[in-house]
Amino acid sequence: xxxxxxxxxxxxxxxxxxxxxxxxxxxxxxxxxxxxxxxxxxxxxxxxxxxxxxxxxxxxxxxxxxxxxxxxxxxxxxxxxxxxxxxxxxxxxxxxxxxxxxxxxxxxxxxxxxxxxxxxxxxxxxxxxxxxxxxxxxxxxxxxxxxxxxxxxxxxxxxxxxxxxxxxxxxxxxxxxxxxxxxxxxxxxxxxxxxxxxxxxxxxxxxxxxxxxxxxxxxxxxxxxxxxxxxxxxxxxxxxxxxxxxxxxxxxxxxxxxxxxxxxxxxxxxxxxxxxxxxxxxxxxxxxxxxxxxxxxxxxxxxxxxxxxxxxxxxxxxxxxxxxxxxxxxxxxxxxxxxxxxxx
Amino acid sequence: xxxxxxxxxxxxxxxxxxxxxxxxxxxxxxxxxxxxxxxxxxxxxxxxxxxxxxxxxxxxxxxxxxxxxxxxxxxxxxxxxxxxxxxxxxxxxxxxxxxxxxxxxxxxxxxxxxxxxxxxxxxxxxxxxxxxxxxxxxxxxxxxxxxxxxxxxxxxxxxxxxxxxxxxxxxxxxxxxxxxxxxxxxxxxxxxxxxxxxxxxxxxxxxxxxxxxxxxxxxxxxxxxxxxxxxxxxxxxxxxxxxxxxxxxxxxxxxxxxxxxxxxxxxxxxxxxxxxxxxxxxxxxxxxxxxxxxxxxxxxxxxxxxxxxxxxxxxxxxxxxxxxxxxxxxxxxxxxxxxxxxxx
Numbered sequence: 001x002x003x004x005x006x007x008x009x010x011x012x013x014x015x016x017x018x019x020x021x022x023x024x025x026x027x028x029x030x031x032x033x034x035x036x037x038x039x040x041x042x043x044x045x046x047x048x049x050x051x052x053x054x055x056x057x058x059x060x061x062x063x064x065x066x067x068x069x070x071x072x073x074x075x076x077x078x079x080x081x082x083x084x085x086x087x088x089x090x091x092x093x094x095x096x097x098x099x100x101x102x103x104x105x106x107x108x109x110x111x112x113x114x115x116x117x118x119x120x121x122x123x124x125x126x127x128x129x130x131x132x133x134x135x136x137x138x139x140x141x142x143x144x145x146x147x148x149x150x151x152x153x154x155x156x157x158x159x160x161x162x163x164x165x166x167x168x169x170x171x172x173x174x175x176x177x178x179x180x181x182x183x184x185x186x187x188x189x190x191x192x193x194x195x196x197x198x199x200x201x202x203x204x205x206x207x208x209x210x211x212x213x214x215x216x217x218x219x220x221x222x223x224x225x226x227x228x229x230x231x232x233x234x235x236x237x238x239x240x241x242x243x244x245x246x247x248x249x250x251x252x253x254x255x256x257x258x259x260x261x262x263x264x265x266x267x268x269x270x271x272x273x274x275x276x277x278x279x280x281x282x283x284x285x286x287x288x289x290x291x292x293x294x295x296x297x298x299x300x301x302x303x304x305x306x307x308x309x310x311x312x313x314x315x316x317x318x319x320x321x322x323x324x325x326x327x328x329x330x331x332x333x334x335x336x337x338x339x340x341x342x343x344x
Numbered sequence: 345x346x347x348x349x350x351x352x353x354x355x356x357x358x359x360x361x362x363x364x365x366x367x368x369x370x371x372x373x374x375x376x377x378x379x380x381x382x383x384x385x386x387x388x389x390x391x392x393x394x395x396x397x398x399x400x401x402x403x404x405x406x407x408x409x410x411x412x413x414x415x416x417x418x419x420x421x422x423x424x425x426x427x428x429x430x431x432x433x434x435x436x437x438x439x440x441x442x443x444x445x446x447x448x449x450x451x452x453x454x455x456x457x458x459x460x461x462x463x464x465x466x467x468x469x470x471x472x473x474x475x476x477x478x479x480x481x482x483x484x485x486x487x488x489x490x491x492x493x494x495x496x497x498x499x500x501x502x503x504x505x506x507x508x509x510x511x512x513x514x515x516x517x518x519x520x521x522x523x524x525x526x527x528x529x530x531x532x533x534x535x536x537x538x539x540x541x542x543x544x545x546x547x548x549x550x551x552x553x554x555x556x557x558x559x560x561x562x563x564x565x566x567x568x569x570x571x572x573x574x575x576x577x578x579x580x581x582x583x584x585x586x587x588x589x590x591x592x593x594x595x596x597x598x599x600x601x602x603x604x605x606x607x608x609x610x611x612x613x614x615x616x617x618x619x620x621x622x623x624x625x626x627x628x629x630x631x632x633x634x635x636x637x638x639x640x641x642x643x644x645x646x647x648x649x650x651x652x653x654x655x656x657x658x659x660x661x662x663x664x665x666x667x668x669x670x671x672x673x674x675x676x677x678x679x680x681x682x683x684x685x686x687x688x
Contacts, residue, residue, distance in 0.1 A: 003406050034634055059602075059635035060681065062347050081635070127578050132576055229428060230448075230449075233476075238469075240470070241472055242470075244509055258428070261672075261676060262377070262382070266673075289472065291378060294472055324612065328605075329605045329634075336680070337378075337406065
C-alpha cells in the first residue's frame with residue numbers, strides 16, 4: 001500500500017468524554033461537526049453514544065444526515081447554523097434540531113416546520129452567530145411560547161482563561177437568560193475548564209474529546225504513520241526538495257514518505273517538525289510537497305519502513321505549533337487518502 | 345442549503361490543457377493526483393480525455409482506481425510513487441504503470457508482475473524521488489532490457505525560471521538518458537514554460553490545468569460561493585470572532601458565512617483577504633473559524649445571500665498569497681462539505 005495510515009483510538013476518545021463529563025454536573029453532549037473533527041462523525045458518534053453522550057452538535061444540516069444514520073433515531077442532533085433556506089426537508093427527515101440564530105431563521109422555522117424541535121442561539125459578544133440582546137428582547141416571548149429545547153451561546157476567548165471577555169460573556173448570557181426555565185448551554189471544552197459558573201445545564205466539548213488543547217489532560221486520539229517510498233544518500237552541499245530550501249551539511253540519509261499537504265499535512269509545518277521511529281526523532285527537511293515529505297534519517301541505525309508524524313511524542317498541538325496554527329485545524333485537515341483504522 | 349458551493353469549469357480546464365499543449369511539440373499528458381488537485385479526478389480526467397489527453401499521472405496506486413473507472417480501459421495511468429509493497433494487485437487489476445524509483449521497486453516489480461508495463465523515474469537533483477545517477481548506471485541495462493514505456497525526472501525549481509538548478513537538472517537528465525531510444529519526460533507546468541529544451545517527448549502539466557501560477561495565461565477554473573447565515577450590526581469598540589482579534593472602528597455590518605478552515609479555507613488566510621459581491625470587495629474580519637467566516641459588508645447597499653471567496657477577481661494564487669502558501673495547497677485543501685457543481 002502506498003498510502004499513509006491514520007489510526008483513531010476510540011477508547012481514548014471515550015475516555016476523554018468521560019473525563020470531561022466528570023468535570024461538571026451538567027449534561028455532557030459532544031460536538032462532531034466537520035465530520036467529527038476529521039475523524040469520521042459516524043464512528044465517533046457511535047463510540048461517544050456508547051460512552052453515554054445523548055446529544056450531538058453539527059455545523060450544518062447536511063452533516064446531520066450521516067450522523068443520524070450512524071447513531072440511530074433516538075439521540076439528539078443539533079445544528080449550529082440553525083435553519084437556513086432549503087433546510088426544512090433535511091431537518092424533518094433526519095430529526096435535526098436547529099439552533100435558531102436570528103429572527104429570519106425563527107420565522108422560517110415556525111412557518112415551514114411548525115411544532116418541530118428547535119433551540120435558540122444567542123450572541124453574548126462574539127458577534128458571529130446568534131441573536132443580539134435587543135433582537136432577543138423583542139422575540140423572547142414569542143420564542144419561549146414555542147417550547148425551545150435549549151438556549152445556548154458560545155465563548156470567544158474560552159481558551160484563554162484569564163481573558164476578560166469570558167466574564168463579560170457570562171454576564172451577558174445571564175442577563176439574557178436568567179429566569180427562563182429551560183436548559184441552557186454556554187460552554188465547549190474551554191468553558192468546561194473555566195469552572196461551574198460556566199456549565200449551566202449542558203456542556204458541548206469538541207476539541208478536548210479529540211485530544212487537543214486547552215484540555216491538557218486529554219489522551220491523544222490519533223497516530224499517523226507515513227510509509228517510506230525510497231531512501232537515498234545525499235552528499236554535503238546537495239539540496240533536497242522544491243526550491244532547494246534544505247542543503248545537506250553532512251553526508252545524510254534521506255527518506256521520502258508518501259504523504260503531503262494534499263493529505264492535510266499543512267505546507268507551513270515543514271521546518272521544526274520531526275517524524276518518529278519509536279522514540280527517535282528525525283527532522284523533516286525541505287519543503288512539504290503535495291504528496292511527499294523528505295526526512296533526515298541519518299542518525300537511525302537502519303532504514304525504517306514507515307515514520308510516525310503524529311503520536312504521543314508529537315501531538316496535534318505540537319504539529320500545529322510548528323505550522324503556526326491550532327490543533328483543530330490539524331485535525332480537520334486530515335486527508336482522504338489515508339487508510340483509516342479504528343481501535344476500541 | 346447550509347453549505348457553500350464550489351463551481352468547477354471543465355471548459356476552462358480543457359482550454360488550459362489545449363493552451364499548454366500548444367506550447368510544445370511533445371505529447372501533453374495531465375497530472376490528476378490528489379483527486380485531481382481536489383476537484384474530482386474522475387470528472388477532470390474525463391474532461392481532459394475529451395480535450396485530447398492520452399496519459400494521466402497519479403501519486404499512488406490507490407488513486408488510479410477511481411480514475412480508471414472514470415476514464416475507461418484505453419488511456420494510460422502512471423503512478424509517481426512507483427511500485428510499493430502490496431501494490432501489485434491494484435497495478436494489475438486497474439492496468440496502472442508504476443514509475444519505478446529504486447532498485448528495490450524494480451526488483452519487486454519484475455518479480456511480482458513480470459511483463460507488466462512500467463516506467464523509470466530518475467533523480468536529476470531534487471533528491472526526493474527517483475534513481476540516483478550511480479544506481480541508474482548500475483541498473484540501466486537491466487531496466488532497458490525490460491522495455492520501460494517512459495524515462496522521467498522532475499524539476500525542483502521550475503517555478504523560478506532564472507534558478508540555476510533548472511539548467512543543472514537538465515544537464516544531469518541528459519547525461520543519464522541521452523542515446524536511449526525511449527520516450528523521455530522532464531517537465532510539468534513550470535518546465536513547459538522554460539522552453540523546448542525541457543520538453544523532450546512528454547510533458548506532464550498539473551497546476552497550470554487548474555488555473556494556477558506559474559502559467560500566467562491560465563483561465564480560472566473554480567469559483568467558491570459562501571452562503572450567508574446571518575447579518576448583524578456591530579458598534580464601534582465591539583469585537584468579532586475568536587480571540588477578539590478584530591474590533592469595529594465604525595458602525596459596521598457583519599455577515600457570517602457558512603465555511604471555514606474545515607472546508608480548506610486555511611486559517612492563516614484571515615487577514616488581507618476579501619469576499620466579493622459582484623465587483624465589490626468586502627474584507628474578511630476576525631479569525632477564520634472551523635465552519636464560519638465573518639465579513640465586513642458595511643459598504644454594500646444591501647445584505648447579500650452569499651459572497652464569493654474564489655473567483656476571477658481573487659484567484660487561488662491571491663488567496664494563497666494571503667495565507668502564505670501556494671495555489672496548489674489552496675486547491676488540494678478544498679473541503680468535502682461543498683456542494684460541487686461542474687460546468688462544461
